[in-house]
Amino acid sequence: MENIAVQPEQDFLYEQVADDIATMIEAGSFRFGDRIPSVRELSRKRGVSITTVMQAYRSLEDKGLIEARPQSGYYVRLRKPPGLPAPDPVPGSTLNPAEISVEKLAIQIFRENLIPGMVHFGAATPDPDLLPTSRLNRILATLSRKPDYRHSLCGIIDGCEELRVQVAQRSFQYGCRLAPEDILITSGCIEAVSLGLRATCKPGDTVAIESPTYFNLLQMLEAQGLRALEIPTHPETGVSLDALRFAIEHQSVRACLFVTNFNNPLGSLIPDERKEEMVAFLAAHDVPLIEDDINGELYFSGERSNVAKAYDKKGLVLLCSSYSKDISPSYRVGWIAPGRYKDEIERLKLVSNIAPSLLPQLAIAEFLAGGGYDHHLRRIRKAYAQKTACMADSILRHFPPGTCVSSPQGGFVLWVQMAESVDALEMYSRALKLGITLVPGHVFSTSNQYRNYIRLNTAQWSDKTAWAVQRLGVLAAQLENKRQV
Numbered sequence: 001m002e003n004i005a006v007q008p009e010q011d012f013l014y015e016q017v018a019d020d021i022a023t024m025i026e027a028g029s030f031r032f033g034d035r036i037p038s039v040r041e042l043s044r045k046r047g048v049s050i051t052t053v054m055q056a057y058r059s060l061e062d063k064g065l066i067e068a069r070p071q072s073g074y075y076v077r078l079r080k081p082p083g084l085p086a087p088d089p090v091p092g093s094t095l096n097p098a099e100i101s102v103e104k105l106a107i108q109i110f111r112e113n114l115i116p117g118m119v120h121f122g123a124a125t126p127d128p129d130l131l132p133t134s135r136l137n138r139i140l141a142t143l144s145r146k147p148d149y150r151h152s153l154c155g156i157i158d159g160c161e162e163l164r165v166q167v168a169q170r171s172f173q174y175g176c177r178l179a180p181e182d183i184l185i186t187s188g189c190i191e192a193v194s195l196g197l198r199a200t201c202k203p204g205d206t207v208a209i210e211s212p213t214y215f216n217l218l219q220m221l222e223a224q225g226l227r228a229l230e231i232p233t234h235p236e237t238g239v240s241l242d243a244l245r246f247a248i249e250h251q252s253v254r255a256c257l258f259v260t261n262f263n264n265p266l267g268s269l270i271p272d273e274r275k276e277e278m279v280a281f282l283a284a285h286d287v288p289l290i291e292d293d294i295n296g297e298l299y300f301s302g303e304r305s306n307v308a309k310a311y312d313k314k315g316l317v318l319l320c321s322s323y324s325k326d327i328s329p330s331y332r333v334g335w336i337a338p339g340r341y342k343d344e345i346e347r348l349k350l351v352s353n354i355a356p357s358l359l360p361q362l363a364i365a366e367f368l369a370g371g372g373y374d375h376h377l378r379r380i381r382k383a384y385a386q387k388t389a390c391m392a393d394s395i396l397r398h399f400p401p402g403t404c405v406s407s408p409q410g411g412f413v414l415w416v417q418m419a420e421s422v423d424a425l426e427m428y429s430r431a432l433k434l435g436i437t438l439v440p441g442h443v444f445s446t447s448n449q450y451r452n453y454i455r456l457n458t459a460q461w462s463d464k465t466a467w468a469v470q471r472l473g474v475l476a477a478q479l480e481n482k483r484q485v
């Protein structure tokens with residue numbers, strides 16, 4: 001701090017102090033989440049009164065640059081990146097159901113995302129250090145020593161009751177009142193969604209999805225012979241209800257498949273009142289909604305948003321989720337609350353895998369029942385908010401001017417829009433050679449509209465991986481220039 005000039009004769013001395021701190025934040029000397037000098041320390045170093053520093057800090061707070069944390073001091077506040085432009089309003093006639101063909105590319109990307117020793121900004125897997133692994137290991141060890149009264153398949157088609165009770169108990173937090181018998185345990189969220197599609201659609205049917213949408217969901221539609229109708233999706237408020245209304249009124253849409261809270265890759269969140277409006281509209285047309293809420297718990301601030309299922313009066317919403325993002329991706333424990341489709345889902349489940357493994361279900365049930373889940377969630381939400389903000393900030397610093405980054409309010413992925421001339425697939429291949437994975441925009445749509453976009457996993461952001469964002473920025477600049485010459 002020594003090199004900050006002292007100008008005590010200034011009338012608005014506090015403004016000078018505030019300007020100096022703001023400049024240092026701008027220059028990146030203080031990053032998001034960093035503690036800035038205490039009031040006393042700065043007053044001593046600058047030779048100004050405590051009141052002057054307090055006034056300076058208040059003005060920085062008013063500008064949204066810093067925040068006071070009780071009994072801790074002042075910290076640089078999360079800066080909301082400018083965000084992505086809203087999609088163009090799409091004339092209804094351009095909404096065409098499409099055959100899907102992302103499967104090969106998506107599988108290749110999946111494989112490459114598993115290569116050890118790389119910086120994995122590709123697959124949207126959680127930070128292993130933010131999973132309660134040792135606690136789960138202890139629970140598993142205890143469970144495995146218990147008498148083998150549960151080693152038969154009896155009564156577990158719907159999943160173990162202990163876990164269904166836990167899911168039901170928490171459902172009021174997102175606006176539902178589920179009973180244990182409303183829920184079936186699945187092998188991850190992906191099986192839940194897959195069962196939902198199979199129960200509501202048959203090959204050749206059209207399913208409305210967000211654009212962009214998580215590539216594995218597109219793959220699933222492809223595998224089931226379904227057609228995708230991409231609905232324009234706002235980067236912050238989610239799927240366009242006007243476009244959805246138009247589509248349903250003019251096309252034969254068999255079902256909708258939306259990630260209502262923190263869509264992957266946009267991080268968009270459909271506000272609760274719009275979810276209610278959407279559910280009422282779908283109910284009026286008898287169109288089921290398969291709702292993927294895998295990221296719902298991972299909000300950065302405020303409160304848990306409701307799910308669309310909270311407004312479901314006709315049993316038409318099939319709510320799907322899992323513990324893959326917050327407890328363990330490898331346990332493969334998810335669930336579905338399928339409303340009026342429960343019998344059909346039970347039948348499909350029985351003929352596909354009878355039931356998921358019991359031990360991981362019991363371990364997660366015990367983890368949830370034992371308390372501490374809310375504390376765990378608070379910890380990881382804060383960590384992912386911080387990682388996401390830092391990585392967005394770094395992208396804006398190191399990528400060419402004009403790059404736009406999403407501004408998610410939850411989850412742990414960023415969606416990056418680069419210059420039109422950048423081919424994300426080429427960037428993906430070149431990044432792999434540098435030891436960095438990412439997901440090119442090509443696989444998030446059936447059309448080629450996101451070829452200059454990439455998705456990055458912010459869970460893997462740390463001081464050790466920061467270099468990789470710089471390298472990607474250099475790559476983006478090279479690819480931008482390559483096409484321009």
Ligand SMILES: Cc1ncc(COP(=O)(O)O)c(C=O)c1O
Nearest residue numbers: 124188189190214264294322324
């Ligand atoms: C939106 C969405 N749905 C489903 C999944 C897969 O969930 P699971 O691993 O629980 O099957 C993911 C994983 O990234 C996802 O982002």
